Amino acid sequence: MTSLTWSGPVADRARLLRMLQEYGVYAALVVLFLVAVGLDTSFVEMSNIRVQLFQVAPTLLVALGMALVIGTEGIDLSVGAVIALAASVVPLYAGYGLGGVIAAALLLGAASGAIGGAMVAFARIQPIVATLSLMIGVRGLAEIINGNSAKPVTQSGILDLGSRNIASLPEMAWIAAACALLTGLLVRRTTFGRHLVAVGDNRQASRLSGLPVRRVLMTVYMISGVLAALAGVLIVGHGAEADPANQGLNMELDAITAVVVGGTPLSGGRVRVLGTVAGALFMQLITAVLTQHNVHTSYTQIVEAAIICFAVYASQERGTR
Amino acid sequence: TNSGNDSSKSDAAPSSNNTAAAQQLATPTDSAAGPGCTYRTYGGGVPKLDITDGKTVVGFSQSESTSNPFRATETKSIEAQAKQLGVKLIERNANADVNAQNSQIEDMIAQGAKVLIVAPENSDGLGPALAQAKAKKIPVLTIDRTVTGTACSDFIAFIGSDFYGQAQIAADDLAGATGGSAHVAILTGTPGNNVTTDRTKGFEDRVKAKYPNVKIVASQTGNFAQTDGQKVMEQLLQAHSDINAVYAENDEMALGAIQAIKSAGKTPGKDVKIVTIDGISQMVQNVAAGQAVADIETNPRFGPLAFQSLQAFYGTTGVQPKVIIKDGHFTSSNAKQALSQGLVY
Amino acid sequence: MVQQDPEPAGDPVLEVAGVNKSFAGVHALRDVHFALRPAEVHALIGENGAGKSTLIKVMTGVYRPDAGTVRLAGRARDFRNPLEAQAAGISTIYQEVNLVPLMSVARNLHLGREPRRFGLVDVARMNRQATEVLGRYGVHVDVTRPLRSLGLGAQQMVALARAVQVDARVVIMDEPTSSLEPREVETLFSVIRSLKEQGIAVVYVSHRLDELYAICDRVTVMRDGAVVHTGPIAELQRLRLVSLMLGREMATVREKGTTAFDADRHNRQEGRPALRATGLTVRHRLHGVSLDVHPGEVVGLGGLLGAGRSETAKAIVGALATEEGEVEVEGRPLHRRSPAAAIRAGVVMLPEDRKIEGIIPNLSVRENISLAALPRLSRAGLVSQAKQDEVVRFFMDRLRIKASGPDQKVSDLSGGNQQKVLLARWLCLNPKVLLLDEPTRGIDVGAKAEVQALIDELAGEGLGVLLISSDLEELIEGSDRVVILKDGSVVGHLAGEDVTEEGLLDALATAPEDPAEEPAAGTVGDSSAEPGPAQQAAGATDPAGPQGPAPVKENQR
Amino acid sequence: MTSTAVTTAGAATGTARATLGERIAPQIQRRGALAVLVLVVVIASATSSTFPTWSNISSILGNNAFVWVLALGMTFVIITGGIDLSVGSMYALGGVLGAYGATHGTWLAILLPLAVGAAWGTVQGLLVAKARMAPFIVTLVGLLGLRGLLQAVTDEGATTYLVPRHSHFRSLGAGTWTPVLIVAALFALGALLLTRTRFGATLTAMGGNENAAVLLGLPVARAKVLVYLLSGTLAAAAGALGGARLGSGVTTIGVGYELTAIASVVIGGTLLTGGSGSVSGTVSGVLLLAVIHNLIDHYFSQYGSAFTDTVNGGFLAVVVLMQTLLSRTQQLE
């Protein structure tokens, strides 16, 4: 159609808005970084970058899984608990070396995800409630497994995982990056990715189009569980201690925040992986700046809240009217 | 934001043995003169009971999750002592929710508890439960955290540590180790928690009063958790390369700090001096290994003393309003032998 | 090129001047002028995507025009939302039923103007009124049931009843008949006439030309967002109208009867049927429905609204759980009953409700078309872009899907084009059996003809087709055989020469009433028991109440 | 002639399908929680001697009643298809403000929290309705921000405001009956608001199909703002009353209450996707959870909190499962 006539200025505004939605997060990230450096030039030092990457890696991993779940119009509150669960088994399997530990942890993560997925896909329980029950139950389980004291972890393989650097960047960060890449491919290139988005957008139509709705849902929650478990292992490795009572607390909120700040709509039907990465980094930088300048917890929380609010507003879709 | 599930005290090995060691540690230091509180004087007199007759139900309300070893040790100590004396004990755990604790205490009363041992989640906020206990003439013994109210009327007495005092000792240790001049980072506990408040205030007051050259460069919350402690410390070390001392309000955060210091390429105990509170074995070992300067114990073994006090309450001697447990104080000098003698939980 | 008719008699009640509206990329309305006189029924027609619905939404404050004015009774108005438009006396039935599925029928009918007593909603009276009002539109249902339990047709009647209940100066109907069958269309027309008698102006959008000639006074033709003709409809014969819509010369628009099916039947391949369903039973919906479709034939499924035609289709593909019943494809029974399984076996269904069961709104046209075919378009789970684009391009040309490109959001397409996208989704699976539930609903003549021709062609190629349509002509001319449903059971078959409108209606009229009717009699009885009080009550509180229904009642009797 | 035939046919169609199953399905959907509740209570009373005693029941009612108000507000929000995660933090803030206000007189103690709750609720409402932001985010921001505010007004939780011993404010939360009656009244009003007013109808409609609600000319935007205002105000009020009961503003209170509220609402048969739900259902929901907690405490406490948590999670899953299965209708999807 010759829609070039007349529609000039309007189109421009629309394009501008779309630009903001698409690239707002990245812009915000850059700005924030510059501000941080402006406040304290030592922020650019490699050591500091490393610290930030160490801290963001687990959150990012969880956020990736969360993004997929949210893409199916769901939500996974159990990730924090799954982290605890993974942590609780690390000391038990430390004997079998890193491989054994990871295998055990990821298996449990998958299992927990499978339960949540089953509740959502087959019993059609609302995701938020289904995963809420897991969130409570699984953490309890983790604490039972672990007994009532945090356990120091000395197994070198696990410790390395949490502390070693590759090309002067944390191994944890590389792992997270790799997972991000895979998730991106999964969403963009594979049939599964398409199915996932379709299911999130219009479940009934997807079903009538013969998509394996239930399998898709199950898989998504299991992936989320596995990634959370992996994050759990990394956290333990970095902290050299398994503390199921506290590790992963509020992780679900951090992850969700990262995802939505990254521009993935909670209404499902769309997954922005790179955005999620940016979102996670963004939140990490905020915390870093506020902590490093010794801002009171109260103000930290208020400022963070305000910034989340603004970031999401900037990056969200706006209906034509 | 989640100040609920924090462990308000340290985490450590679940050894809650009511050993001789424990017993001897748990002796009242404050033997103030004056008549103690007995069942005659309590709230205008309450019925006399023999708590060891195996019929009288004693209720124990624990404030926080026992997946936190201080709580675990405390609970086990009470249970063990009750078993030993043949006391019929029922218990509840409020998981850090004041509402829940109120309802659980009343719930135990409904279940027939005649005497209550309460570990308050919060100093203020047990009003409803205490009121009902009072109305039903059921005496309440509070342990490990105070409640606002008058002793021998709202509650029998308070048994526990002096958090403010602990913090002052910590300040002294830190000043000592740094020759009176230091740049200190404080890792505070969960905001809004009485323990946090006391331990922060005690430290700051003492420094203000006695150590002009000890400079507090940063004070951030680590929510009493190892992971958070580590994260915060990592950030602070990036921002303030001059930090040479850390005061952690519990051992978990101290453990986190040690990790952070290591990964920042510094040596804990040498470049950065650490003082911490609670005295769990894992941390005391660090003290012994010279990674930390000192660890002030918070004694969780309330069992013996609690029941001893109750018996005194139903006897003639009575109970003093404030019974301060004797807390250990571990430094490089005594840590090793304390560990070897099993005085550490 | 816009030819104006002689000066309008009497100044227009609703007038639109120089309106422009564009959406990201699409220029939906260009300098549109439109005048509506009091007491006229004004047809608004055009191809899919011509801009009819957009124009309506501009007139009713859903969209704001980028330029131009809307005047109501001579006063320039700038409605900020539909509420204001309604208040000003413009009442609208939007394309695609727009009601609240989960709420009760009565609630839907009264939303926003419930009868109140002491400031509280008077539920009893609301239900009484609802039953009473709907009765006049031939929808006899328990009004306390959620709306979604009604078929689309019934829902559309509810929307209609609701719209004419307000005392409006103007009533706008965007494809009100898209899923009505003849009898309801009649009811609708009588309603429109009574509105006319009250001097209310009606804007009437439809793709069914004969309806236009039956009810409309004047017509405005749109193409690509612009008005290309306005004038009395009588002066304009069908062919001209079509050529105006399609923007092609009269000559090129071949007259091919009312539908594009060619007269002679297909050569049905005897022997093993492509699809055989036996004794399908769904509680309260279907009672032992059996039918078979042979390769190369089009089997029509006839019946009134709520006869359970959609249910039958859904039951066949396993979208609806059946208590009993077998489905065989080319003799092989389907064991696992699910849409996925059916599709694998080569049986696909074009659902009736495009919005809820069809499109994936936020996905692009490309992704919507390739959705079901993805497994075939991908290797080792990786989608092959090349193959996909090829298929998509092919079908977009083949079905003349009008979109700014394969990447346009499907929800931004016009209704008709969305339907084409769905057809494409199924055709690229080259299935054995095609179940079409209202395939030409809301599709313009051009596209409709294409689709019908397509159905013919597919049947010709040996595909088995089951055709559900409320458009009798289409059903009669399209199908080789017709299976007639009533209250969820088969009540007759028409074949060969008997496949005629009369045949169908007779079969329906003379069909044995099934026991399911007993309770019905009850509800009908007590629901229409006291029309008197209901009427008074209505008069008492709701000023809107009487005007709408009253006249309708008259010409129902 | 034929016409009559057809209409009767239509009639047949209609009501034939309206029989039994589909008739009661929505009923059961509403009453599902109630059914489970009755079941649990019966079993509990049969097996335990202390459960049915008044002192036990009053301990359940008195201490939890105010928290249930969060679920009431949540019901409205969820019916519109939204969600309000900020109620837990608002509950805590309300308590602190109430206690603080009480030191300056009962009226302030009541008005201050209400004002703040209403104000913040409005802000959230505007962000959702006008800025078209996802409720989940907006209220998540509330959850974080309000905690921050709470820390700020109590200088990092160091200061605790006590309700003066003899302030009338205390009597609002004292005993069992006052709270129960206040809360019962609130729920009754809520039910009325939802089922018997146009506002209520608007809420349900926009939850069921917002687009349609707009096209039908309902005041959707306003209703949205109002519903968050309502939820915020109720949460603050509940917090204040809770503070009155405890006699102080406890800063650490209310963590995770939003999730419990959501759970009880959903268990009560309200669709998280909006468009359908009932206050009565929520009542059953909150009671059910409270009773279950009471029982779990009663029977499992001695095994330690980790174990009780696990059981709690398991029970929640089971209850939700039962509820969902009960409310399953013929409908596809």
Ligand SMILES: Nc1ncnc2c1ncn2[C@@H]1O[C@H](COP(=O)(O)OP(=O)(O)OP(=O)(O)O)[C@@H](O)[C@H]1O
């Ligand atoms: N919300 C929207 N965003 C973007 N484009 C839109 C939107 N709504 C309509 N359009 C475009 O505007 C044009 C006109 O659409 P409209 O719905 O008015 O067509 P129509 O005449 O109603 O067609 P139909 O007869 O199929 O309903 C179409 O090309 C459509 O793609």
Ligand SMILES: Nc1ncnc2c1ncn2[C@@H]1O[C@H](COP(=O)(O)OP(=O)(O)OP(=O)(O)O)[C@@H](O)[C@H]1O
């Ligand atoms: N006029 C009506 N009166 C009562 N109920 C109706 C009516 N129309 C539809 N229904 C309801 O719709 C459901 C079946 O509608 P459905 O659309 O499946 O039948 P259909 O024969 O496919 O009609 P349609 O022409 O809408 O496709 C039944 O549950 C019935 O309750």
Ligand SMILES: [Mg+2]
């Ligand atoms: Mg249209």
Ligand SMILES: [Mg+2]
């Ligand atoms: Mg149908």
